[in-house]
Each structure stands twice: as C-alpha cells, then as structure tokens.
Amino acid sequence: AAQTAADDCVATLGQPTPEPTAEPVSAFEGVDPTGQTIVWWHNFGGSTEEPLKALVQQFNDTNEYGITVDAQMAGSYNEIRDKMLAGLQSGDLPALLVGYQNDEAFYQKVDGLVDLNTYVNDPVWGLTAEEVADFYQGFWGQSVHPAYDNQRLGFPPNRSMEVLFYNVTLGKELGFENAPVTPAEFEEQACAAAEALKNDADPANDGLGGFILRDDASAIAAWTFAFGGNVLAEDGVTYVYNSQATVDAMTMLKRMYDNGCAYFYTEGYPDPKFAAREALFAMGSTSGIQNYKQSMEAAANTDEFTVLAIPHTTADPVQNIYGGDVMVAKTTPEQQLAAWIFIKWWTSTETQAEWVKIKNYFPTRASVSALLTDYLAENTQWATAAAMLPYSAFEPQLISYTEVRALATKAFNEIMQGDGTNIQALLDALTEEANAKQAELSQ
Numbered sequence: 001a002a003q004t005a006a007d008d009c010v011a012t013l014g015q016p017t018p019e020p021t022a023e024p025v026s027a028f029e030g031v032d033p034t035g036q037t038i039v040w041w042h043n044f045g046g047s048t049e050e051p052l053k054a055l056v057q058q059f060n061d062t063n064e065y066g067i068t069v070d071a072q073m074a075g076s077y078n079e080i081r082d083k084m085l086a087g088l089q090s091g092d093l094p095a096l097l098v099g100y101q102n103d104e105a106f107y108q109k110v111d112g113l114v115d116l117n118t119y120v121n122d123p124v125w126g127l128t129a130e131e132v133a134d135f136y137q138g139f140w141g142q143s144v145h146p147a148y149d150n151q152r153l154g155f156p157p158n159r160s161m162e163v164l165f166y167n168v169t170l171g172k173e174l175g176f177e178n179a180p181v182t183p184a185e186f187e188e189q190a191c192a193a194a195e196a197l198k199n200d201a202d203p204a205n206d207g208l209g210g211f212i213l214r215d216d217a218s219a220i221a222a223w224t225f226a227f228g229g230n231v232l233a234e235d236g237v238t239y240v241y242n243s244q245a246t247v248d249a250m251t252m253l254k255r256m257y258d259n260g261c262a263y264f265y266t267e268g269y270p271d272p273k274f275a276a277r278e279a280l281f282a283m284g285s286t287s288g289i290q291n292y293k294q295s296m297e298a299a300a301n302t303d304e305f306t307v308l309a310i311p312h313t314t315a316d317p318v319q320n321i322y323g324g325d326v327m328v329a330k331t332t333p334e335q336q337l338a339a340w341i342f343i344k345w346w347t348s349t350e351t352q353a354e355w356v357k358i359k360n361y362f363p364t365r366a367s368v369s370a371l372l373t374d375y376l377a378e379n380t381q382w383a384t385a386a387a388m389l390p391y392s393a394f395e396p397q398l399i400s401y402t403e404v405r406a407l408a409t410k411a412f413n414e415i416m417q418g419d420g421t422n423i424q425a426l427l428d429a430l431t432e433e434a435n436a437k438q439a440e441l442s443q
Helices: 002-013 046-062 077-090 101-108 129-134 168-173 183-198 217-226 244-258 271-275 286-298 333-346 349-359 366-371 373-378 380-386 401-417 423-442
Strands: 037-042 068-073 096-099 160-167 281-285 305-308 319-322 325-328 392-394
Touching: 037 077, 037 333, 046 068, 046 333, 046 349, 077 096, 077 101, 096 101, 096 333, 101 325, 101 401, 160 168, 160 217, 160 271, 160 286, 168 183, 168 305, 183 244, 183 281, 217 244, 217 319, 217 401, 244 401, 244 423, 271 281, 271 286, 281 286, 286 305, 286 380, 305 380, 325 333, 333 349, 349 366, 366 373, 373 380, 401 423
Parallel strands: 037 068, 037 096, 319 392
Antiparallel strands: 096 325, 160 281, 160 305, 160 319
C-alpha cells in the first residue's frame, strides 16, 4: 500500500503543472472612454424631449467614466437620414443616432457603422448570456443584417407592434361574445358590423364597413405573417411578396372590400372613425393606443375597446413589430466605446421601465415587466399587447425597403381596385420589382 502511494506521488509529480487560466482579453484593450462627450442624434421632440433629457442626465451624472451624452433632437427619421448621409461625405458624424434597419443598410454601404457584435460579445464590455436571453428574440435578430455578413448594425431600445383595435361593446351588441382569433371569425364579425351600419336609419352610414383598411407595407407584412408567411425570403436578402400566405391574405381583404365589410378612410388616422362607432375594427400601431383613448373620450364613447392579435391561421399569433434602433457611427475607438456604454445603460431593465412611462413604447427586455406592475394595471390595452411580445416577427432590413414600401402600397391599391382575378399576377410583379430595386441599390 505504501509503495502504491509512493508510485502515485511520483506519477503526480511527473505531470506538467497546469497553466493558470488566462484572463479574457478585450478587443478594446487600451481604449479609454473616460471623459468622452458624445453627440446623440434622436427624433424625440415635443413633449418627449424634456423627459428624455432628464433621463439622459441621470446617465451623465452617475456613469463612472465621466461620459457626457449630448442628446440633440435632429428631426424626423427622414431628416436624420439626410443629415447622416451628408455626414458620411463630410466626416461630421455623431457618435450615436437613431434610425430604422433599412437606414442601417444605407449607412453600411459606405462602411459608416460599427458592428455591435464586437461589443456585445466582448468579455469585458459586453453582455452576459443571461442579459442576451432577456431580450425578446424577435427583437434581438432584427438589427442583424444577412446582406452585410450578419453584422449587428443597430441595437433595439424600444418597439411598437401592429395590432387590431376592437370595440368589445359593439361586438357583443352584434351577438359576438368573443373577439375573433382566426381570419374567418374576423371576416364574419366585420361583415356583421357593416350590415348593421348599412341598415341604420341614417343614410350617411351607408358604405361604412366593419374594418378600416390599411394599404401600407407594414400592414401587408402583418397580414402575411398572420397567414403563416413572410415578405422576406429565407436568404434574408430578397423579397417574396407572392407566397401563398400573401395571396390568401390579400384575397380575403379584397373580398371584404368588395362585399362592403371593409373600407378605406384616407382623411387621417382611423381612431376618430373607430370612436364614432363607424367601424368595429381598425388596424394600427400600439404607439397609437393613447390616441384611441383620447378619441373615445372626445366622442363621449364609453364602449370598452381592446387590442387583438392580427387574426391568424397559425397556432400562435405572429405579430409585426417595428421601431428604430440606436446605432454607433464610426468615429474614434474612444467615442465608440463610450457610445456602447451608454447603449448598455439606455437598454438596461431599469432605464427601459422609465422610458416606457415616458413614451409608451414596448421595452425590448422581458425583465422590464416586473417593474411596471402599476403601469400595466392602469393601461390594460398596452398590457394586452405586451403579452404578445414573445410572438414577434419583423419586416425586411434591406437597403431598398423604403422604396419597396411605396411599391407595396401601389400593389395593394391595384388589388383592391381590380376585379380580384389578378392578385397573384400583381404580387408576382411586386416581388420582381422589389428584388430589382434591391439589386440596383446593393451595387
């Protein structure tokens, strides 16, 4: 036994000494963000600007690196896009800016943005696996661009969702105890509402329908998702507007329009018509929930209303979510790292909870809801929509999408004004035009 122990000891001594575990090395070794002042171009004006400044000031007062964020209201998304494109020529760039995913594609065509994957995955400055998992995955992938080697060209601070606004009280008066879930149920209720309005003693109501149509690309995408399809091909770099899902969705809407169950309202947003009981359904963004509340109050309408998932053929809802990202422009390593430190703070659970109360956007992290108990109780429509955040899908991030959106609207209106026999042909043509535009702008 003693000999065995001695042999074991010799064997152990003969083994090489394990190397100490190396500390992870940051890609930003030697980059010092201390004392940086960074400019942020944003689009939050009006009543939002002052609360935003106050929130940013919290960061300026408390961050350990002495970083100062200069938050500048730089106009609309379109105005910021114009300023950024000019800045990419002149070199006069902010450290941070906001914009949509197709804006990111434009800027990266001239290598104007930082790939945030490098920051997200950094062992020192990045996010933990738990932090990444806290982001809704439908949001997390939206800023990753297959057309640019899957670079992460933006980061999601907030989102809105395409929903159906529904007058619960009116629906029950029409004999429907439950809100529609499927397209067939939706069509049935919309047609019942249209018939009830048509038979009203007031002739001015003739021609009004159960559903107010939307003809923009976000609505087309939302209906396609709900019918189990996508307007972006699996390769992530081409469009597919002519799948069976889009054909079926457009066929239903065309039938509803022809039968008087749906109608166009082009004089403004649909919430006043909805509040006047001139539609059972309207479609729009959750960012407009407050507008619907105000319109109901202005009309002295005490009906109960809620928001629904877009009626779907899939087992679960598939909800179209959208919103601007924050992006980091290529400036200096110090500015870029300081900008990333601010992004981490801006998208933290606590800060997102404060931003929700200011702007009524959805947070992009699941953990935020635990800090919004009172807000959720007071804003029931918002809470209903928030419960659908795990079922998110997103629209194309392609460089051509701004122009393709106009093509999609044109095709939708041609479908509605046609005889219903050429829906497939019109969607085939839209797909061809969209991909030609993408090929042209990608060169």
